[in-house]
Amino acid sequence: MFLPQLLAKTAKGEKLVALTCYDASFARALARAGVDILLVGDSLGMTVQGHATTLAVSLEHMAYHTEAVARGVAQAGTGAFVMADLPFGSYQASPAQAFEAAARLMAAGANMVKLEGGAVMADTVSFLVKRGIPVCAHVGLLPQSVNLTGYRAQARDQTAAAQLLQDAKALETAGAQILLMESIPAALAAEVTRSLAIPTIGIGAGGDCSGQVLVLHDVLGLTEQPPRFAKNFMPGADGIEAGVRAYVEAVKAGRFPGAEHQF
Ligand SMILES: Nc1nc(=O)c2c([nH]1)NC[C@@H]1CN(c3ccc(C(=O)N[C@@H](CCC(=O)O)C(=O)O)cc3)CN21
Numbered sequence: 331m332f333l334p335q336l337l338a339k340t341a342k343g344e345k346l347v348a349l350t351c352y353d354a355s356f357a358r359a360l361a362r363a364g365v366d367i368l369l370v371g372d373s374l375g376m377t378v379q380g381h382a383t384t385l386a387v388s389l390e391h392m393a394y395h396t397e398a399v400a401r402g403v404a405q406a407g408t409g410a411f412v413m414a415d416l417p418f419g420s421y422q423a424s425p426a427q428a429f430e431a432a433a434r435l436m437a438a439g440a441n442m443v444k445l446e447g448g449a450v451m452a453d454t455v456s457f458l459v460k461r462g463i464p465v466c467a468h469v470g471l472l473p474q475s476v477n478l479t480g481y482r483a484q485a486r487d488q489t490a491a492a493q494l495l496q497d498a499k500a501l502e503t504a505g506a507q508i509l510l511m512e513s514i515p516a517a518l519a520a521e522v523t524r525s526l527a528i529p530t531i532g533i534g535a536g537g538d539c540s541g542q543v544l545v546l547h548d549v550l551g552l553t554e555q556p557p558r559f560a561k562n563f564m565p566g567a568d569g570i571e572a573g574v575r576a577y578v579e580a581v582k583a584g585r586f587p588g589a590e591h592q593f
Pocket residue numbers: 372373376377384473480481482483544545547548553556557558559560
């Protein structure tokens with residue numbers, strides 16, 4: 331699916347549902363369950379590779395999983411949007427470095443790339459978008475900066491909240507077509523969503539974003555110590571596709587996230 335089709339859904343007021351996905355079999359199941367965006371997340375470093383962080387994931391790893399997911403989506407025949415994370419070290423050095431890495435993921439079958447960072451990444455976002463690559467910018471908790479911040483909720487004081495709002499506006503101005511916000515107060519995510527024209531996708535950012543994303547393994551109940559904002563949708567579901575469909579329906583109906591999943 332191309333970006334205009336995806337944006338048409340949110341323009342109609344429909345909540346966007348995203349879920350991470352790392353292989354062809356799950357891509358088929360998720361596409362059939364009605365997930366709008368399959369995120370080939372660098373969280374695969376944790377969920378698939380078993381690392382404690384996402385930092386060791388390489389561009390070649392990301393390309394390999396993106397190719398598999400793109401094949402699965404094609405097999406499903408239902409049309410889903412494939413977003414792929416630019417991994418740590420593949421884009422921060424310069425816009426030119428980011429373009430080379432992003433082009434590799436687009437050739438692998440991604441429809442959009444995602445990168446972590448605020449206003450500091452605005453020049454890179456603009457460089458990519460002007461050259462034909464849609465960009466989702468990721469703010470708030472940045473897992474690739476875990477050595478600086480730990481896995482803690484972000485923007486919890488007024489100064490940091492004002493900075494995040496400025497970052498969001500700078501990224502939109504630079505041409506980012508989607509903003510992803512991770513682990514920030516729900517009220518701040520709501521304010522950012524109201525302040526931007528582009529859709530927002532939240533994880534641990536409350537229910538007033540334009541859409542939601544979770545990590546597949548958390549939804550399937552496979553994570554030993556899942557983040558507080560995650561939810562296992564398998565209890566009561568008759569199999570994996572049904573569990574994923576329960577997540578899709580809960581987001582579309584505004585039933586997920588609940589108060590217990592936000593800051
Ligand atoms: N399975 C999984 N789920 C995720 O949501 C996820 C990943 N992996 N890997 C990439 C990033 C890393 N993320 C994380 C990882 C851990 C916490 C976590 O343990 N949070 C604690 C609070 C920690 C603290 O405040 O010190 C929590 O209880 O939510 C949060 C987000 C989100 N992403």
